[in-house]
Amino acid sequence: MNTENLEKLEKILSITGERNLLLNLIKYGRRGFDNSIEFIDFLTAAIETNPIVKEKLLEQLNPIFCNIYMQKFMTDLGIFSDDKLVTLFFRQIWNNLLPQISDDQTLLSLSNEVLYSKANHNFVKIIPVDRWYKFYEALFNTDIIICNKEYVKKQIREGALILIDRIVGGAVDAEIFKMSYIKNIEDTPFQKLAKSLIGVLQNHEFIDAQKIKSLENEVKNCQIYLDNILNQKEKKGISLRITIKITRIRQQLERISVLLNALYLLDSKTLAYAMADITKNWINFYSPKSNVTNSFQSTLYIVTFLITWHNRQTGRKYITSTPKEYLKMFYSAAGGGSLVAILCFIKTQMGMGDHTPFGQAALYSFNYSWGFVTIYLMHWTLATKQPAMTAATLAHILNQDEKSSNDYKEFGLFFSRLFRSQFISFIGNVLAAFIVGILIYYLLSYFTTIEIINNHKASGFKDEVVNLDVKIFWFGAIAGVFLFLSGLVSGITENHTKYHNIPQRLYNHPVIKKFVKEKKRKKLVQWYENKIGGIAGNVFLGCCLGCAFLIGNFLGIPFDIRHITFSAGNYALALCHFNFDISWQNLAIGFIGIFGIGISNFLVSFSLSLWVAMKSVNVPTKEISKILYSAFKLFLKRPMSFFIPIK
Numbered sequence: 001m002n003t004e005n006l007e008k009l010e011k012i013l014s015i016t017g018e019r020n021l022l023l024n025l026i027k028y029g030r031r032g033f034d035n036s037i038e039f040i041d042f043l044t045a046a047i048e049t050n051p052i053v054k055e056k057l058l059e060q061l062n063p064i065f066c067n068i069y070m071q072k073f074m075t076d077l078g079i080f081s082d083d084k085l086v087t088l089f090f091r092q093i094w095n096n097l098l099p100q101i102s103d104d105q106t107l108l109s110l111s112n113e114v115l116y117s118k119a120n121h122n123f124v125k126i127i128p129v130d131r132w133y134k135f136y137e138a139l140f141n142t143d144i145i146i147c148n149k150e151y152v153k154k155q156i157r158e159g160a161l162i163l164i165d166r167i168v169g170g171a172v173d174a175e176i177f178k179m180s181y182i183k184n185i186e187d188t189p190f191q192k193l194a195k196s197l198i199g200v201l202q203n204h205e206f207i208d209a210q211k212i213k214s215l216e217n218e219v220k221n222c223q224i225y226l227d228n229i230l231n232q233k234e235k236k237g238i239s240l241r242i243t244i245k246i247t248r249i250r251q252q253l254e255r256i257s258v259l260l261n262a263l264y265l266l267d268s269k270t271l272a273y274a275m276a277d278i279t280k281n282w283i284n285f286y287s288p289k290s291n292v293t294n295s296f297q298s299t300l301y302i303v304t305f306l307i308t309w310h311n312r313q314t315g316r317k318y319i320t321s322t323p324k325e326y327l328k329m330f331y332s333a334a335g336g337g338s339l340v341a342i343l344c345f346i347k348t349q350m351g352m353g354d355h356t357p358f359g360q361a362a363l364y365s366f367n368y369s370w371g372f373v374t375i376y377l378m379h380w381t382l383a384t385k386q387p388a389m390t391a392a393t394l395a396h397i398l399n400q401d402e403k404s405s406n407d408y409k410e411f412g413l414f415f416s417r418l419f420r421s422q423f424i425s426f427i428g429n430v431l432a433a434f435i436v437g438i439l440i441y442y443l444l445s446y447f448t449t450i451e452i453i454n455n456h457k458a459s460g461f462k463d464e465v466v467n468l469d470v471k472i473f474w475f476g477a478i479a480g481v482f483l484f485l486s487g488l489v490s491g492i493t494e495n496h497t498k499y500h501n502i503p504q505r506l507y508n509h510p511v512i513k514k515f516v517k518e519k520k521r522k523k524l525v526q527w528y529e530n531k532i533g534g535i536a537g538n539v540f541l542g543c544c545l546g547c548a549f550l551i552g553n554f555l556g557i558p559f560d561i562r563h564i565t566f567s568a569g570n571y572a573l574a575l576c577h578f579n580f581d582i583s584w585q586n587l588a589i590g591f592i593g594i595f596g597i598g599i600s601n602f603l604v605s606f607s608l609s610l611w612v613a614m615k616s617v618n619v620p621t622k623e624i625s626k627i628l629y630s631a632f633k634l635f636l637k638r639p640m641s642f643f644i645p646i647k
Contacts, residue, residue: 005032007054009046013056013566021060024116026123036123040131047138054139054407064110066148073107074159074259077168077285080248102219115286125283132276140272149274153266157201160259163252167196167222170249175242179229189221197256212264219253226250237498258282318386319393319414320421326645329421333428337565339437340429343371344569345444348453360446369542376534383425384563384601385541390418412630419642429565430591435573445576453573461574465593466586472562476597479561480604482544487609490537503529533623534567564598 012024047054059532115121170176171190182188196218200207226246230238258281266276320326350363375382444452464472497503506512507525516524545561545579552559571590575582582590610624636643 337432365546372538476600486541494533
């Protein structure tokens with residue numbers, strides 16, 4: 001054994017200050033050894049060969065651990081403590097900045113002090129269980145034991161009782177129980193687990209392998225019960241609050257399993273073996289960052305699933321396969337483009353009026369909103385609304401077929417259908433908006449004397465696309481973000497409607513029942529259930545697009561929106577105002593600028609929507625590269641299939 005290392009160890013052990021001993025030992029191990037395994041091997045050898053080292057170490061450790069309180073460490077650390085995601089987030093930040101460290105005899109405070117440093121925690125965490133066993137075997141003997149086995153068992157039993165009490169209370173929560181397939185509270189697996197566990201713990205029964213297996217089966221039944229609740233999310237919807245509650249119960253069930261295993265080892269194995277396993281596993285309790293991150297991911301997986309479920313169902317109708325569907329999509333897009341041309345004229349009139357910025361934003365928002373809602377209710381198509389829906393469909397198809405498809409050829413074919421559907425939608429929107437915009441200008445000029453557009457606005461509409469101003473593509477990307485968010489709002493509204501059972505509550509509302517007959521009431525409620533998600537998303541999008549310029553004005557930054565279809569309608573009004581005094585080259589460049597805006601709209605909206613959708617079905621985002629590669633190979637082989645429906 002290295003004499004220098006031994007002298008340094010003896011020097012550390014001679015310093016008084018209980019908790020400082022653990023920090024000094026870890027600090028010494030990190031600096032003096034290549035890794036923690038080498039360090040604990042050295043420490044074990046020093047205890048075995050040097051009685052003075054062992055005596056001093058026991059003398060320092062005994063005051064720290066002989067009567068330490070463990071309950072809060074066992075029941076709280078790494079487990080969700082609130083139902084609100086924002087509160088959890090800020091509480092985690094607060095605990096990281098200001099950990100619970102005080103001069104008390106608690107394991108929670110001690111672990112926060114010793115393991116607060118990430119380097120310290122990682123150093124201790126990698127020590128394997130067999131090294132801990134050798135260390136404890138060398139440290140413990142019949143004369144001096146710093147760990148009172150019965151005291152530790154008492155602490156663990158109390159911690160398990162606290163947890164089961166919380167679990168039972170959480171399981172009978174009104175929000176959770178209303179989604180249960182078991183209608184009698186006494187028949188839930190949580191009640192059965194509580195009865196078995198309380199009997200074992202309060203009677204201080206000896207826990208053998210058979211008993212631990214029986215209790216673990218009951219814990220597993222509780223987890224299956226929670227899975228069944230989550231599996232109803234498509235039919236009944238679910239809330240963020242309930243997913244957090246279920247996640248917390250899962251964490252508590254997992255913690256009870258760990259504590260039961262610790263009791264089993266303390267009853268059935270040697271103290272050194274039991275303490276080695278406890279130390280190795282319990283150190284992982286102090287991983288709040290990773291625990292919370294994993295829990296957030298599992299919680300957000302449920303939420304994003306519900307958000308994209310509505311979009312997935314809607315997205316299928318936006319993907320064409322046959323020539324007939326392709327033409328139908330063109331006509332649908334032409335209808336949407338025609339209405340957008342009318343919206344462009346109305347918005348231009350609003351912009352030339354004398355309004356406050358807030359008043360103008362309100363008028364713009366109303367104009368966008370009623371137009372988008374009308375397009376939605378008339379079953380017309382606004383091309384830029386497609387990506388949020390089709391991305392969800394693509395992600396769900398990938399999730400269903402990923403195990404059976406090795407070459408991703410089918411995904412490439414699907415992507416080609418998606419691409420050409422988006423392409424023909426752009427063509428239908430732009431052509432209709434441009435042509436109808438021209439018709440509106442000349443009809444109004446012939447039959448009325450109103451000023452349709454002034455020089456300032458006409459110059460702005462024309463110059464920004466003809467000159468390919470970089471800002472319009474940035475503004476197109478901002479519009480893409482709003483389009484993505486509108487898809488989320490549609491999904492959230494759909495889920496909220498299902499989860500809170502709003503259709504049935506409306507159907508049975510006493511006032512509505514009084515004035516509306518049953519047959520008509522049923523139709524109205526069904527219409528509401530089918531349309532409210534789309535209406536909410538379109539109203540939200542209208543408000544975002546209408547108010548975007550206010551953000552730029554308030555912050556003094558280039559922040560506004562550009563939308564491919566509206567840009568086409570505005571371009572038509574501007575050209576008419578100047579009597580088409582423009583070269584064919586500039587005319588073509590203008591259309592290039594318009595389609596460039598559309599590409600910005602599409603790429604941002606589709607990318608964000610696809611990322612969320614793939615998270616919602618738990619598919620790694622790296623899988624998209626396989627789809628794109630397959631699609632690229634297909635494009636090189638048959639490029640026209642990405643634009644027209646050929647066999």
